[in-house]
Amino acid sequence: xxxxxxxxxxxxxxxxxxxxxxxxxxxxxxxxxxxxxxxxxxxxxxxxxxxxxxxxxxxxxxxxxxxxxxxxxxxxxxxxxxxxxxxxxxxxxxxxxxxxxxxxxxxxxxx
Amino acid sequence: xxxxxxxxxxxxxxxxxxxxxxxxxxxxxxxxxxxxxxxxxxxxxxxxxxxxxxxxxxxxxxxxxxxxxxxxxxxxxxxxxxxxxxxxxxxxxxxxxxxxxxxxxxxxxxxxx
Numbered sequence: 374x375x376x377x378x379x380x381x382x383x384x385x386x387x388x389x390x391x392x393x394x395x396x397x398x399x400x401x402x403x404x405x406x407x408x409x410x411x412x413x414x415x416x417x418x419x420x421x422x423x424x425x426x427x428x429x430x431x432x433x434x435x436x437x438x439x440x441x442x443x444x445x446x447x448x449x450x451x452x453x454x455x456x457x458x459x460x461x462x463x464x465x466x467x468x469x470x471x472x473x474x475x476x477x478x479x480x481x482x483x484x
Numbered sequence: 485x486x487x488x489x490x491x492x493x494x495x496x497x498x499x500x501x502x503x504x505x506x507x508x509x510x511x512x513x514x515x516x517x518x519x520x521x522x523x524x525x526x527x528x529x530x531x532x533x534x535x536x537x538x539x540x541x542x543x544x545x546x547x548x549x550x551x552x553x554x555x556x557x558x559x560x561x562x563x564x565x566x567x568x569x570x571x572x573x574x575x576x577x578x579x580x581x582x583x584x585x586x587x588x589x590x591x592x593x594x595x596x597x
Contacts, residue, residue, distance in 0.1 A: 379526075404583055415574055416527070418585035461526065465582030471542070472582060474519075476526035 396462035507575030
């Protein structure tokens, strides 16, 4: 079946530094979605990418969808303590299919 | 998200007991989902529903039962709870499957002793 892997599982970041987390699917995805879950909270939708090679920005967050639509990345610039949480990517194998979630990258920020 | 509510927020029960987790959404979304979240496994889909009276298995359905008699409600029942079902359970809804964002409830933290 379809598998979605995220690396790294854990990311310790010094406040103010940049980092990138990666999402890789075993199959081509029709779109990729990113969610953020704060500690003790529930996943909250951040963004959806649909086109091959698409790049979208949300303030300090930059999301990219790979050319082959099998991978994606999230880059955070100048990390802040508010960025703490677990970031999940998720995607369906085809339009109309269920989402498969990656295992998440848990981000810890050192002040 | 005030539009999707789960109850109870916390539940402790014993092995062998039946327990039902409730999920209610006010958006009239067609699709509803149940996930469990365990350390090291991310979010795993238990069951989902495309509409009232239409349900289907997800990745980890064994030991769970769902029903959807009304569009807004999607209860999840553990018929005979086991310790391995200790987890955080999230309900979610979306307008369509796969290409629309899912909106999650606050979760139910279930402990089975």
